[in-house]
Amino acid sequence: MATETKQTTGARTGEQFLAGLKGEGREIWLEGEKVTDPATHPKLEGAARSLARLFDLQHEDPETFLFPSPDTGQPVNVTHVQPKRREDLERRRVASKRIADATGGMMGRTPDYLNYTFACFAARADVWARYGNEEGARNLVEYQRLMRDNDLSLTHTLINPQVDRSVAEADQLGGEISLHKVGDTENGIVVRGARMLATLAPFADELAVYPGSDLRLQDAKYAICFSIPMDTRGLKFICRDSYSSRRDPFDYPLSTRFDEMDAVAIFDDVEIPRDRLFLDGDPQLHSEVITDSHWRAHIIHQAMTRAWAKLEFAFGMAHTMAELTGVNSFDHVQEKLGEMWTMMELTRAGVIAAEAGSFQAEGDGIDDWVPDERSFVALRGVMPKWIPRAIELMQLVGGGGFMTTPSKADFEGPMRELIDKYFQGRNAPAERRVRAYRLAWDFVGSALGGRGELYERFYLQDSFRMTALAYLLADKKHPTELVEQFLVD
Numbered sequence: 001m002a003t004e005t006k007q008t009t010g011a012r013t014g015e016q017f018l019a020g021l022k023g024e025g026r027e028i029w030l031e032g033e034k035v036t037d038p039a040t041h042p043k044l045e046g047a048a049r050s051l052a053r054l055f056d057l058q059h060e061d062p063e064t065f066l067f068p069s070p071d072t073g074q075p076v077n078v079t080h081v082q083p084k085r086r087e088d089l090e091r092r093r094v095a096s097k098r099i100a101d102a103t104g105g106m107m108g109r110t111p112d113y114l115n116y117t118f119a120c121f122a123a124r125a126d127v128w129a130r131y132g133n134e135e136g137a138r139n140l141v142e143y144q145r146l147m148r149d150n151d152l153s154l155t156h157t158l159i160n161p162q163v164d165r166s167v168a169e170a171d172q173l174g175g176e177i178s179l180h181k182v183g184d185t186e187n188g189i190v191v192r193g194a195r196m197l198a199t200l201a202p203f204a205d206e207l208a209v210y211p212g213s214d215l216r217l218q219d220a221k222y223a224i225c226f227s228i229p230m231d232t233r234g235l236k237f238i239c240r241d242s243y244s245s246r247r248d249p250f251d252y253p254l255s256t257r258f259d260e261m262d263a264v265a266i267f268d269d270v271e272i273p274r275d276r277l278f279l280d281g282d283p284q285l286h287s288e289v290i291t292d293s294h295w296r297a298h299i300i301h302q303a304m305t306r307a308w309a310k311l312e313f314a315f316g317m318a319h320t321m322a323e324l325t326g327v328n329s330f331d332h333v334q335e336k337l338g339e340m341w342t343m344m345e346l347t348r349a350g351v352i353a354a355e356a357g358s359f360q361a362e363g364d365g366i367d368d369w370v371p372d373e374r375s376f377v378a379l380r381g382v383m384p385k386w387i388p389r390a391i392e393l394m395q396l397v398g399g400g401g402f403m404t405t406p407s408k409a410d411f412e413g414p415m416r417e418l419i420d421k422y423f424q425g426r427n428a429p430a431e432r433r434v435r436a437y438r439l440a441w442d443f444v445g446s447a448l449g450g451r452g453e454l455y456e457r458f459y460l461q462d463s464f465r466m467t468a469l470a471y472l473l474a475d476k477k478h479p480t481e482l483v484e485q486f487l488v489d
Helices: 014-019 045-060 086-103 112-123 135-150 169-173 285-290 295-326 331-356 375-405 417-422 431-445 446-459 463-473 478-482
Strands: 029-031 031-033 066-068 075-077 156-157 180-184 188-196 205-210 224-231 235-239 263-273 278-280
Touching: 014 045, 014 285, 031 180, 045 086, 086 112, 086 295, 086 331, 112 135, 112 156, 112 205, 112 295, 135 224, 135 263, 135 278, 188 278, 224 263, 263 431, 278 285, 285 295, 295 331, 295 431, 331 375, 375 431, 375 463, 431 446
Parallel strands: 029 235, 156 205
Antiparallel strands: 029 031, 066 075, 180 188, 188 263, 205 224, 224 278, 235 263
C-alpha cells in the first residue's frame, strides 16, 4: 500500500491529477492488460484528459470553484463544503452545474459526486457514532479532511455482484461472493469478495465502500465501510470493454472524451487499516447511516444538477439538428422539442425548489443544512424514463439524417466537393451539419450512448423502486384531509 502523506496540496491542477494516476501497484485490468498509466493508455487517455480539464477549471474560475479549507486555509473545491445555510447549497450547485456543462452531463461520476457524499457523512458524524462506533465516526471525519485538502478523486462500490439474486445478497454462493470481513489483524481487518460498479476506477486515487442496500441483522460481517488507496495490495479492478475511440473527435466527439469507465472491484484478502475503517460489523448502523444522515437529499442534489445539464445538452442538440434541416417548422417536431424542453425545465425547477425549501437538520450540536428532498425524490423516479425518452425524441427528430454522416476522412478525400454540395444544411455548410449529426449520434446510438442510457436507468436505483419510495415518503396528511371533508356529514 502506498504510504499516506500528511502534506496537503489543496486544489490540484490537471497535471497533478494525471501524475497521481500512474503506478505499478494499481491493478486496473482492461481487456486483459494491466493499465499502469491511464493518461497515456489509448482507450483511457481521452477521459483522463477531460477529467484533468475539470481540475484546471477550478483554477481558471476560483471565485466559483474554490473556498479556503477550514483546517489549512488552502483553496479547496467548493463541492467539499458542509452546507450551513441555503447559500452554501446554491454555491455548491453552481460549481457542479459548471462541471456537468463541461461534459454535457455525460460523465455521471465526476469527483464532485463523492465530494458531496463524504461532506454529508462528515457533517453527520453523530449518526456514524451511534451504537459505540465513535472511532469509526472520527476516522470518517479525518478522512473527509484528507480527501478535501488533497483534492482526491474517488470511485466507489455499493452493489454486490449479480450472481444469484434469488437469494439474499449475503447468501450468494455460500456467502463468498459479496464483500465481507474474514478476520482481524493487529492493524485493521481483512476483507474478501467483490463489489460493483466502480465507475471512474482508472481515474481514481482511492476507493470508497459504504452502504448500498439494507442488511439483515445476521449479516454483520457484510456491514463494513471504509476507503483505501487504489494501489492497496490485493485490490483488483476488472473493467468492461472500452467505449472510447482513438478516431478523430470529428467522428466521435463524445466517445473520444467522456468514457468514464466501469469496473468490478475484487478484494483478494485486502487489509483495511484501522484508521480507514468507518464501520465494522453493525448491520443496524449500516442501514441507518444513509437515511439518517440525509445523504439521499445531498447526493440527489448533485445528480439532478447533472441531469439538468444533460437534458439541456440533449435539447440543444435536437434543436440544432432541427434548425439545420428546417424541420422545426413542423408542428409535430415542435411538440417533440417542447417535450424535451419541458423535462429540462422541470428538472431545473425541482433543483431550485429543493434549495428554496432547504432546512437546518434537527438535533443538538448539528450544523447541517439539507435540501428539501421531495422534488428530488420525484425527479429521481422519472429521470430514468425522461432521459431515455429524450434519446427517443432525438432519434425521431434526426431520422435518417443519422445514417448520412460522412467521416472526417471523407471530407479530406476526393469527394469533398460533392459532400459540400449535397450534405449542407438549410442554413449551414456541410461540415457543420455533419458535425452536428455525428455529435447527436454519439449521444443516442454509439456504444457510449447506449451505456449512458443504461446508466441513467439504474445508477441511483431503478424507476420502479424510486417511484414506490416516493409514495412511501409522501406526506399524505393534507391530501387525505381534502378527501375527508367530503366523507363526513
